[in-house]
Amino acid sequence: MADKASDAGGGRSQAVHRALKRAIIDQALPPGSKLPEDSIGERMGVSRTLVREALVRLSQEGLVELRPNKGAAVARPSLEEGRDLFLTRMALERLVVETLSGNLTRDQIDTLSAHIEAEDSARAQHATSIRLAGEFHTLLAQMTNNSSLIRYVNELVGRSSLILALYGRPHSSECAVSEHRDLLDKLIAGDTAEATALMTHHLDSITTRAVLPKQDDIRDVLSAYATAEGLG
Structure with a gap:
C-alpha cells in the first residue's frame, strides 16, 4: 500500500511539474512571477509537499529560483x-x-x-x-x-x-x-x-522573439494547465 501511495504521489508531483513547466515555457508565468506553494496546491488539488518537489525539480532545470525566506519565483536570467x-x-x-x-x-x-x-x-x-x-x-x-x-x-x-x-x-x-x-x-x-x-x-x-501579457492571479493562470494534467 505504501509503495502504491508513493507511486501515486510521484505521478502527481510529475504532473504538477509538467503543468508549471508548460506555463513557464508558454510565458503565461513571466520571469519573476511568485510561485506560492499554497496557491498552486489549492488550484491543482495537491499538497504543498508535492508542489515543493515540483519546484525543486524546476529549479534544477534553471526555470525557478528558490529564495530563502521569500519563496519560489520564475527565474529572471540576466x-x-x-x-x-x-x-x-x-x-x-x-x-x-x-x-x-x-x-x-x-x-x-x-x-x-x-x-x-x-x-x-x-x-x-x-x-x-x-x-x-x-x-x-x-x-x-x-x-x-x-x-x-x-x-x-x-x-x-x-x-x-x-x-x-x-x-x-x-x-x-x-x-x-x-x-x-x-x-x-x-x-x-x-x-x-x-x-x-x-x-x-x-x-x-x-533571440528577438516575444512575450505574453502578464497575469496576476496564479490560480487563474494555471487553470488550463492543471486541467490538462488531470489536477484540481
Whole structure:
C-alpha cells in the first residue's frame, strides 16, 4: 500500500511539474512571477509537499529560483546569461544537426513534418505557437538518441523562453515555421553545411522573439494547465 501511495504521489508531483513547466515555457508565468506553494496546491488539488518537489525539480532545470525566506519565483536570467545560453545552445544544436543530417528515418521525417504542420496551424495561437516552436528543437534532439544532448537541449530550450520574455521583441510565427521547413529539407538532403548555417541563423533570430501579457492571479493562470494534467 505504501509503495502504491508513493507511486501515486510521484505521478502527481510529475504532473504538477509538467503543468508549471508548460506555463513557464508558454510565458503565461513571466520571469519573476511568485510561485506560492499554497496557491498552486489549492488550484491543482495537491499538497504543498508535492508542489515543493515540483519546484525543486524546476529549479534544477534553471526555470525557478528558490529564495530563502521569500519563496519560489520564475527565474529572471540576466542579459549576459541569456547571451551565454544562446551561444551554448547554438553549439549543441549544431551537433544535433550534424548527427541527423542525411540520417533521418522515414518515420522521423513524417514526425517532424507533422509537427511543422501543427506549428503552421497554431500560428494564430500565440502561446501554442511559442511552445510548439521550442518542441521542434527538443524533438530533433530526441532523434539523436544522445542522452546528454537530449537533456541539455531540453533545459536550454526551456530557459530560452525566459530570455525571450525578458529581452525579446515581437516575432513572426510564420517565419519560424518557414525556417523549420527549410531546415528539415536540408537535413533530409544531407546538406550538413547548409543545415548548420540555417540552424545558426534560426537560433540567432529566436533571440528577438516575444512575450505574453502578464497575469496576476496564479490560480487563474494555471487553470488550463492543471486541467490538462488531470489536477484540481
